[in-house]
Every structure is written in C-alpha cells, then in structure tokens.
Amino acid sequence: MKEITCEEIIAAVKEICITANYDLGEDVEQAFQHFLQREASPTGKKIFLQLLENASIAREESVPMCQDTGAAVTFIELGQGVRITGGYLEDAINEGVKQGYTEGYLRKSMVKHPWNRENTGDNTPAIIHTRIVPGDTLKITVAPKGGGSENMSAVKMMVPADGLEGIKKFVIDQIVEAGPNPCPPIIVGVGVGGNFEKCALLAKETLLRPIGSSNPDPELQALEEELLDSANKLGIGPLGLGGTTTALAIHIKVHPCHIASMPVAVNINCHASRHKSVIL
Amino acid sequence: MEDKILTPPLTDEQAASLKVGEQVYFTGTIYTARDAAHKKLVDLITAGEPLPFDLTGQVIYYVGPSPAKPGKPIGSAGPTTSYRMDAYTPKLIENGLKGMIGKGSRDQTVIDAMVKNKAVYFAAVGGAAALIAKTVTKAEVIAYPELGPEAIFKLEVEKLPVIVVNDVSGEDLYELGKKQYARN
Numbered sequence: 239m240k241e242i243t244c245e246e247i248i249a250a251v252k253e254i255c256i257t258a259n260y261d262l263g264e265d266v267e268q269a270f271q272h273f274l275q276r277e278a279s280p281t282g283k284k285i286f287l288q289l290l291e292n293a294s295i296a297r298e299e300s301v302p303m304c305q306d307t308g309a310a311v312t313f314i315e316l317g318q319g320v321r322i323t324g325g326y327l328e329d330a331i332n333e334g335v336k337q338g339y340t341e342g343y344l345r346k347s348m349v350k351h352p353w354n355r356e357n358t359g360d361n362t363p364a365i366i367h368t369r370i371v372p373g374d375t376l377k378i379t380v381a382p383k384g385g386g387s388e389n390m391s392a393v394k395m396m397v398p399a400d401g402l403e404g405i406k407k408f409v410i411d412q413i414v415e416a417g418p419n420p421c422p423p424i425i426v427g428v429g430v431g432g433n434f435e436k437c438a439l440l441a442k443e444t445l446l447r448p449i450g451s452s453n454p455d456p457e458l459q460a461l462e463e464e465l466l467d468s469a470n471k472l473g474i475g476p477l478g479l480g481g482t483t484t485a486l487a488i489h490i491k492v493h494p495c496h497i498a499s500m501p502v503a504v505n506i507n508c509h510a511s512r513h514k515s516v517i518l
Numbered sequence: 519m520e521d522k523i524l525t526p527p528l529t530d531e532q533a534a535s536l537k538v539g540e541q542v543y544f545t546g547t548i549y550t551a552r553d554a555a556h557k558k559l560v561d562l563i564t565a566g567e568p569l570p571f572d573l574t575g576q577v578i579y580y581v582g583p584s585p586a587k588p589g590k591p592i593g594s595a596g597p598t599t600s601y602r603m604d605a606y607t608p609k610l611i612e613n614g615l616k617g618m619i620g621k622g623s624r625d626q627t628v629i630d631a632m633v634k635n636k637a638v639y640f641a642a643v644g645g646a647a648a649l650i651a652k653t654v655t656k657a658e659v660i661a662y663p664e665l666g667p668e669a670i671f672k673l674e675v676e677k678l679p680v681i682v683v684n685d686v687s688g689e690d691l692y693e694l695g696k697k698q699y700a701r702n
Binding site: 278279281285288289291292295296299301302303304305306307343344345346347355357359385386389417418419420421471472473474475477478479480481482508509510 | 554581582583584585586587593594595596598599601621622623641643644645646647648649651652665666667668681691692694695696697698699700701702
C-alpha cells in the first residue's frame, strides 16, 4: 500500500485551486489565436485580443482571470493501492479549497442553502466526484466552474426514436437558447447515454479534454466537428455580439443505456475553461 | 474619432443620444449590485423606505468582484449575467436608474421599461475581469457587507469600456449581431 497523507492532499488542492484561476490553459489560448485569425467580425476579433490580454494580466499579476472563480468541482481518481492517512479524503479536499480560495484572493461563491442563500465564506463545500481506479497514485483535478455558464446547461431525457438527429437538435437548441449569456465562445460538453445523473457527469468530464484534441472514437470526432461547424454558423459570436466563433469546441462522451432511454446532457463552459490536475 | 465618455448621473438626453452598438466609456462613480442586493433594493422601494444611494440618473454594474489583493482597490471585476436581475430591474428604472452594465440578454419587461423611461443597457467584456479591474480606481462597500461579493460597492472608474446593447428605441445588439453573421 502506498500512503498519501491528508497534508499532501490539502497542499495540492490549495495550489491547483489558485493556478487554475490565474493561469489560463495553453489549449484555450491556442484556440483564441486560432479563431482570432478566422473570426469575421471586427468586434469579435477585438474581443479575442482583449481575452488574450486579460489572460496575460492574470498570469503576470497573479490575479484571477475571471471574478467568478467558480464552484470548486473536484475529480478524484484514487488508485486502489493507495491508503490515505491523517484524516478523511473529502475533509482534506475541502480544507485545500478553503485555503486556496482564501489565500489566493479568489471569490467565495458558495451559499449554504439554495434558497436561504447565506454565503459559506470560504467557497466550500467542493463538489467532489470520486472514482476508484487501478494503481497506486491519487490524481486530483480541480475545475472551477462559473455560475453563468452552468446556468445555461440542461439535461433532456430523450427516447430512442429521437435518434442522432434529435441529439444534434437538442445541442444546437441549447447553444441558441444560451445566446450571449454564458460568455461565448463556449466549450460544450455533451454526455449521451447512461441515465439521468450519468449523462450529466459525462458532459462535465468531457469538458476536461484539451481543446483541439481528437476524440478517440472516429464517429464521435466527426460528430463533434459537424456540431462545431453548425454552432459557428449561428452568428452568436464572441460574447454574443455577432460573429463566426460561437464555440471553441464541442466534446462528446457516450455510455451504454437502458433500452427505453436516451438521456442527453449539455454542459456549457464559458471561454475561461479552467482546470488543473496533480498526481500524488 | 474621440472616445465618448459618460459620467453619471446621466440625463434623459444623454441616455437618448446613445445608439445600439456604440462603444462608450464610463468615468466617475457607478454602483454594483447583483441578485441579492437587487431584491433588497426592491423590497425597500415597495416598503417606501430610503435606498442606500439615490438612483436618479445612476448606473448599476452587475458584478461580484473577487477580493482585492493588498494595495489594490479591487479584485477581478467582470460582468455577471444580467437576466437574473430582470425581475427587479423595471422597478429600479421606474425609480430613476438610467443605465445597467452586465452581459447577456434582457427580457421584454426590461426593454419596455428602458424605452418608456429612457434607460440604456450596456455590455462589458464578459470574462475580461483582470483587464476591467484596471479601470477601477476606488471601491467602497456602501451597503449589505454581509452579502460578501454581493454587497453594494460604490466604484470610481476611469474609462471602463462598454458597448450599448439596448438603446432607448428598444433595439437589441445581440439580435442585430446574430442576424448579421448567421449563415444558412
């Protein structure tokens, strides 16, 4: 058994909460550059330049690129050969979030209760998804998720007769419905199959895939390209002010499902797609 | 062309002179408020009680800034999505509010209130929060400190860049922009 202490987990979570918010991923910046060259709208081009400048300021001055530093969505891949010592895993993650959001001057965006709405004051609790995997390492990913784009997401319990055409229509309809609200150009995570909660998790997980990377499944890769092309013909454009870049990427993950069902989840991410990982 | 600079309080004439799609800058005092503060303001108006600041001619920026680092007036400060304030905004416009800065579409009740009372809705660059923070020279919480990032801040800004989304004629830049660039 490999031992990992809660102290190590706290330090790692703290660090990646901060870096995820200060340091925009290289894949996102490359996507900005790529679409800046192709954007037809002069306003849209100007917005890409402002977003690139914003990312540089955030990195150089160690400040968050967006004031909405998100809910601390945390993915854990715990090797079954690992033994955690010195406390409970979820307590360690929450302590790391608390320290990262406090010492990193990140916004505290969590309220204690959905309708009483008192702020928890330290951005805890994190939203934690844990998988037990083979091996003796612990992989932690923190993906701070803003409220504006999360609010534009949806799950639909489709039926088999809706078919692939129904799925495509639902994805595009959601992007149209979201319009300027989620800070386009967006990254769209699509989860199809599983059941009600599984498709939502697939959609969220697929947002972690680097922008510009290929889907390992050639059929899904072709579908992602087709949907991205459709999305970028909508005219919504950067920040919804009109243009040819509405989405930077559409990522799709599928899972087996029940004979009666075809659940589909669309999770929308703003252009500030933030996530950092660490392996202990 | 010289940059167009607005300094609240704004008059009806100033509001009416702004056209959809126009880039303008704010210099001077603006106030922040999000959902929670809007609810409190509307509750005070309904109860006939005084507000923490006089709305006449003023501009509200929809933002919940991140905490200021030592030596800085404010943390990152980009706009939040505006539709969440739609339920409260017409009441504030009827009570003198002249401008709102946010991001994303407004509903018809807000657009109607803007047309009727000569108010304007502006978009700031969503997500460019570190860049926008550089235009803020001073920030002071003037109401509801218990709301944390949702408190009402009085901000002093210097050339905060915004674009007119809805002018007093009810035109909508999001609709116009989408139509211009839609293909098929």
